[in-house]
Amino acid sequence: VFICVLKGVRLWEEGKSSDTQKWSSLEHKGPYFPPEYEPLPDNICFYYDGQPMKLSPATEEIVTFYAKMLDHEYTSKEVFQNNFFSDWKEVRTSIQERKLIKTLSKCDFSQIHKYFVEKSEERKNMTKEEKQVLKEEASRLMEEYGFCLLDGHREKIGNFKLEPPGLFRGRGEHPKMGKLKKRIQPEDVTINCGQDSKIPAPPAGHRWKRVQHDNTVTWLASWLENIHGRPKYIMLNPSSKLKGEKDWQKYETARRLKMKVDSIRKQYRRDWTSREMKSRQRGVAIYFIDKLALRAGNEKDDESADTVGCCSLRVEHITLHRRLDGQEHMVEFDFLGKDSIRYYNKVPVEKQVFKNLKLFIKHKDPEDDLFDRITTVKLNKTLNECMPGLTAKVFRTFNASTTLQDQLNKLTTEGMTVEEKILSYNRANRAVAILCNHQRAAPKTFEKSMQLLQEKIQKKKEQIEEAKKELKEAKKAHKDAPSDKSKKLLEKKEKAVQRLSEQLKKLQLQETDHEENKVIALGTSKLNYLDACITVAWCKKHQVPVEKIYNKTQRDKFAWAIDMTDENFQF
DNA sequence: AACTCTACTTAGAAATTCTTGT
DNA sequence: ACAAGAATTTCTAAGTAGAGTT
Incomplete structure (x- = not known):
């Protein structure tokens, strides 16, 4: 033994x-x-109820954290204020501080706030040498x-x-x-x-x-x-060999899914009509994960924001429409996903899926789980039996990379300039970002830069009008009194119109690109979901320098792909 | 099978640096 | 040369998922 x-x-x-x-x-x-806390200079003070008050270094440090954030939206939220105030309270040691400071509304951090604003201003205004x-x-x-x-x-x-x-x-x-x-x-x-x-x-x-x-x-x-x-x-930087190999492995797993996905899809469709409720739920959940690139949706405690993924969807997060926007069997999704990013989508689904969803929500309250008979653990166990290494998140990688490849094939043609090809790449990238719901807050400067662009376009249009008028005149002049000189002038005017029109087209393209990118974040998918081999192969095939697509950091991270991929690579 | 712990990837905001047009 | 805006980098929160424990 x-x-x-x-x-x-x-x-x-x-x-x-x-x-x-x-x-x-x-x-x-x-x-x-990080460096130790540096106490405030003596002339900078915290005020309570209008009275200056010298704080102990420990409490003062905490106060500076709040003071620095004063013009951030956060500090206007009650939860934020209460949490801050009660944690601050616990650190107060001196009797005076404990006794005196009773409410946040009587705290005045403005002098401290001003001090830090000035400090950061100073930093900005440092000389080149100091920087x-x-x-x-x-x-x-x-x-x-x-x-x-x-x-x-x-x-x-x-x-x-x-x-x-x-x-x-x-x-x-x-x-x-x-x-x-x-x-x-x-x-x-x-x-x-x-x-x-x-x-x-x-x-x-x-x-x-x-x-x-x-x-x-x-x-x-x-x-x-x-x-x-x-x-x-x-941990190590993504450029490291250790991380790089893991990353490569991730895409290889996704490529194995490609071989298996047809049979998996067949299986989950079969599950839609299973006698067992848990199989039906599993079948619909995997379908959502596959079709909509939803995250798995692990359970979370209530000590964090109320966000969900597929398995943690609640009844209140979907609305079923027999008909909507001229289509049958529509599901309207509206929920907060990772990082509290809103997922809003209206999708037509198969009749059987629609029937199942109706069944799942029957006799349930809005706050009940939609999929009450499955968990991410069980779901992943099933997936792992279909294919070793398969989990819910592999579908996101697989569908993202597949989409990129398909879109690149569709959007790239031989006659394009490098610039046009780059735009195509960004379009393909954007299709993936939309699939994965990668959003960002619209940049603060968005409206302004958009307006600027539109002004440019307007100006260009006026220039074209002007050039056309001149062209017309040149035409007439040439017709009235043909000469070498008039012919040359005519040709020149024709060229000018053409050139301006091209410039306009480019600006309009830029405008579309800019508009479409307003709330879409391309970086996340580029960095985490798109097999770099697809990009590298595309660059090689279409003679686009890889530096036009990947910046330095990205090239370092994807060194493994840049090294080994040839133009014939297929995901 | 539920719960806890652990280790790793994925994520958008904010800070910083670079580029560009004037 | 400089300011504005774009691009990149940094930061750290928030997911996924496996393994161990009860």
């Missing part, structure tokens, strides 16, 4: 080490700690803390600076907004490094929480963040 157990353990360990060992040597300097000094300082820091040695290679770290203390700003209606995010002490930090590497030195007079040598994980340091008590990590 003993031998069997021993063998079992060995086998398990070997199995584990062969596919979960992430590195064999790892050395780094540990995280960089250069700062830049060098930063690059020295990067040089010292920004890299690690992993398996003998110098790799860039993604976030070597620890997060400074401040007030927590959640996304959307977050119940914890305004809470104090505490300063991280070395005693909070776990270091992970190679067994025989040099152990990073903690700041003088301090010690690490723990030093471990676990090569089954990729992080260099971790701590528990105090708002939710979740772990945070210091």
Whole structure:
């Protein structure tokens, strides 16, 4: 028995080490700690109920966090104010502070606020030389803390600076907004490094929480963040080999799904008519994930914003329309997804899906789960049985990359200029961003820049009118009294009209592009969902320099694809 | 099977730097 | 040379999902 157990353990360990060992040597300097708090100068003061009040450094620091945010919308929210005030209260040590400060509305941070506004103004107005000094300082820091040695290679770290203390700003209606995010002490930090590497030195007079040598994980340091008590990590930059290989693997999994997707689609359609409710729900859920690129929708606690994904959709998030906009069996989705970004969509669905949805919502309240018989865990288990490595999120990657490839094929033609090809690429990229619902707040300068563009267009149109008039005159002159000179003039005027028309077309194209990008964020899909091999192959096939599509960071991240992809690559 | 813990990817906002037109 | 606007980088929150625990 003993031998069997021993063998079992060995086998398990070997199995584990062969596919979960992430590195064999790892050395780094540990995280960089943000600078200590610098107390306010004596002439800058906090006022309570009209009276100046000197605060202890600890409470003063917290007050500066709030004061700095004063002209941000956040500080006008009651939840934010209450969370801030109660966390601030807990840090107050002096009896005077505890006794006196009773309500936020009597707190006056305006002098402190003004002080920081002026400070940042000063920063902006620094001379070139002063800025250069700062830049060098930063690059020295990067040089010292920004890299690690992993398996003998110098790799860039993604976030070597620890997060400074401040007030927590959640996304959307977050119940914890305004809470104090505490300063991280070395005693909070776990270091992970190679067994025989040099152990990073903690700041003088301090010690690490723990030093471990676990090569089954990729992080260099971790701590528990105090708002939710979740772990945070210091990890490598996407340009690293470790991350790059993982990224490549992700797209290879998505490509395997391509081989399997027909049979999976057949299966979920079959599930729509299953005797079992859970199979029907699973079938419809996977259909949504596949068709609409919805996220899985894990359960979440109520200590965060109320957002949902597919499996956590509630009855109130969909409306069924027998007929809508001239189409049958329409489902109207309206819910807040990740980062409280609104998902709003009206989609026609198969009759059987419509019937099922009606069934799922029967006798339920608006706040009940739409899919009450399934969870993301069960759903992923089913998917994994269809194909090893398949989970809900693979569908997003698969559908995003497939869409890019299809759109690129559709939108690119040989006669196009490089500029037109780039526009096509952006269009294809945009189709993906829309599919994945990647939105952003409209840029503050949007209206202005749009107006500017429209003025330019108007001007161009006037120029064209003018040029046409001149052309007409030239024509007439040439007809009345033909001569070499009149002919030349005519040709010149014709060219001018043509040139101006082209410029107008370009401006109008720009206008469309700009308008369409108003609330669409292209970056997220480009960085996380689109197999870089598709882009690289397209660039090669159509002689578009890859730098026109990928900036430096993106080229670093996708080095693996740029190196190995030829123009015949198919996703 | 529910719950907890952990590790990793994905996300938009904000800050910073670069580019462009004047 | 400089200011405005665009592009890029930084920051860190918020997801997904696997594994372990009860």
